[in-house]
C-alpha cells in the first residue's frame with residue numbers, strides 16, 4: 136500500500152480505426168508520463184479504437200484487431216514503468232478468463248494494463264442511446280463492478296455515461312473505491328462543460344471522493360470532442376483543468392491524508408468563452424475532418440457574403456492560408472460591392488483567389504433549354520441554374536486539384552431549405568451546418584475582434600465590416616435579399632429555436648410573440664426541406680439538435696403540427 140501516487144492524465148486525439156496510430160500515441164504519452172515518474176497513466180474511453188466506432192463494433196475482425204493491439208500494449212508494462220488504464224471495445228468470448236462476471240458479447244471496456252498483461256477489465260454499464268449515441272445497438276451492458284487495484288489503491292473507473300447517473304459510482308464507492316477516474320469520449324455542445332461539472336459535483340456529493348474527469352479531444356465526422364479534462368478535489372475544489380480543443384498530458388500528484396486522497400493543485404487552463412468555444416469547435420472539427428480524411432487543401436465559393444466569409448476564416452484558422460482556395464463566380468446579378476468584398480476577404484486572409492464568370496454557363500443553359508422552356512416565365516429554375524453552375528465549377532476544381540469543397544449553408548438556411556440541391560449544397564463538409572444565421576453574425580464580430588489561440592489565420596479583422604452589416608442576398612436576380620423569401624433572421628431563428636431545439640408546438644412558439652401563421656409556414660418549410668438535409672454534407676455539431684443523428688425525421692410525413 137502506498138500513500139503517494141502520481142497519475143498522468145492523457146487527453147489525446149485518437150483516430151477512429153487507426154489502431155496502429157492510436158497505439159503509437161498511447162506509447163508516446165506513456166513515455167512522457169514515465170519521465171514525470173508516474174505510477175499510472177489514464178487514457179480516455181475507447182482511446183485504442185477511437186470514438187465513435189458505430190457499426191465497426193459489429194465486425195469481429197475489427198474487434199480481434201483491437202484485442203491484439205491491447206495485448207501488445209499490455210506487454211509494454213513489463214518494463215516496470217507506469218501502469219495504464221486504457222479504453223477499448225472488447226469482444227468477450229466464452230473461454231475468456233479473469234474478466235469478472237461478464238457474459239460473452241461486445242463491450243465498451245476499461246482495462247488495467249500492468250506487469251506485462253491485462254490485469255483486470257471493467258465494462259460500461261450505462262449505455263447512452265439518445266442524441267448522437269446508439270450504444271445499445273452495438274454494445275452489451277456491463278455488470279456493476281468494483282474498483283481496480285493499483286499499487287494497493289482502489290481506483291474506480293466509470294466510463295462516460297456511467298458518470299451521468301448515481302448507480303455506477305455508488306457501487307464503486309460501496310466496494311471501497313478511494314479515487315474516481317472517469318474516462319470519457321464526450322462530444323462538445325454549447326454548455327456541455329457546465330453539465331459535466333454539475334455531474335462531477337453530484338457524484339462527489341453522493342460519494343465524498345475526489346474525481347478525475349478525463350475527456351477525449353478531436354474531430355470525428357460531425358462530432359468534436361473538446362477535452363477540457365479536470366480534477367475535482369474533495370470539497371468541490373478545482374485542482375486541475377486541462378485545455379479545451381487540444382491534446383495534453385499532465386502528471387498529477389496525489390497524497391493520502393486523514394480525509395482520503397487529495398490531488399496537489401496543478402495547472403488550471405483558461406477556458407474560451409461561449410462564442411470562443413463554438414469557434415474553436417468549428418476549427419477543430421474542420422481540421423480533423425480534412426486531415427484525418429487525407430485532404431491536402433480545401434476550396435470554396437467566396438461570394439462577398441457573410442457565410443462564405445466566415446467559412447473561409449475558419450478554414451484558414453484550421454489549416455493555414457496556403458491550404459485554402461477561394462473562387463468568386465460572378466453572374467450578371469453580382470454587385471460590384473460583392474466583388475469588392477470577396478476580394479477584400481481573400482486579401483485579409485491571404486488566400487488564393489480566382490474569378491470565374493458563370494455567365495457563359497448561364498447562356499449555354501438558356502440556349503439549350505430555350506425550345507423546351509418556350510412560353511414559360513423565368514422563375515427559381517433560372518436562379519437554381521446559377522447556383523448549379525457554381526457547384527459544377529467548384530466540383531471541377533475539386534476533381535482537378537484534389538481539394539475538399541466546403542459548402543457554406545448555415546442552420547437557418549438548412550432548416551428552411553433555402554439552398555439549391557446540387558447547387559450551393561455541393562460540397563463534402565460544412566462548418567456552419569449547426570450555426571444559426573444570427574450566431575454567424577456574432578461569430579464574425581467575435582473573430583474580427585480576436586484571433587483564437589493557436590489559430591493559423593491572421594491577427595486583426597478577417598473580413599470587411601460591410602460583409603457583416605449589409606443585408607444578406609443570394610444575388611440570383613436583381614435587387615434580391617434573403618428577406619424576400621424568409622422572415623427577418625432574428626424572428627426566424629427564434630422560431631427555429633422553438634421548433635427544432637426545444638421541440639415546441641406551433642402554438643407554443645407563437646406564444647413567444649410570433650405571428651401564428653408565420654410559425655406554421657416555417658414549420659412547413661422545415662418539414663419540406665427534410666429531403667434536402669438527408670442528401671446534405673456532414674458538418675460540425677454544436678448543439679443537441681443537430682441535423683444528422685440528433686434530429687431524425689421522416690421525409691414522407693403528413694403531420695402538420697395543427
Ligand SMILES: Nc1ncnc2c1ncn2[C@@H]1O[C@H](COP(=O)(O)OP(=O)(O)OC[C@H]2O[C@@H]([n+]3cccc(C(=O)O)c3)[C@H](O)[C@@H]2O)[C@@H](O)[C@H]1O
Pocket residue numbers: 515518519522548552553554555556557558559608609611617620666690
Ligand atoms: N420530398 C422530396 N423528395 C425528393 N425530391 C424532392 C422532394 N421535394 C422536392 N423535391 C425536388 O427538389 C427539387 C427542388 O429543390 P431545388 O432544386 O433545390 O429548388 P428550390 O428548393 O425550389 O429552390 C431553391 C431555393 O433556395 C434559394 N437559394 C438558392 C441558392 C442559394 C441561396 C442562399 O441564399 O444561400 C438560396 C432560392 O432562392 C430558392 O428559394 C426539385 O427537383 C423537386 O422535384
Ligand SMILES: Nc1ncnc2c1ncn2[C@@H]1O[C@H](COP(=O)(O)OP(=O)(O)OP(=O)(O)O)[C@@H](O)[C@H]1O
Pocket residue numbers: 435436437438439440441442443444462463464465466469525543544545548559607608609610
Ligand atoms: N458570386 C459568387 N461567387 C462565388 N461563390 C458564390 C457566389 N454566389 C454564391 N456563391 C456560393 O454559394 C453560397 C450560397 O451563397 P448565396 O450568396 O446564394 O447565399 P448566402 O447563404 O447568403 O451565402 P453568403 O453569405 O456566403 O453569400 C455562398 O456561400 C458561396 O459559397
Ligand SMILES: NC(=O)CC[C@H](N)C(=O)O
Pocket residue numbers: 180263268294295296297299319320321322
Ligand atoms: N461516450 C458517452 O457515453 C457519452 C455520453 C455522455 N452523456 C456525454 O456526452 O458526455
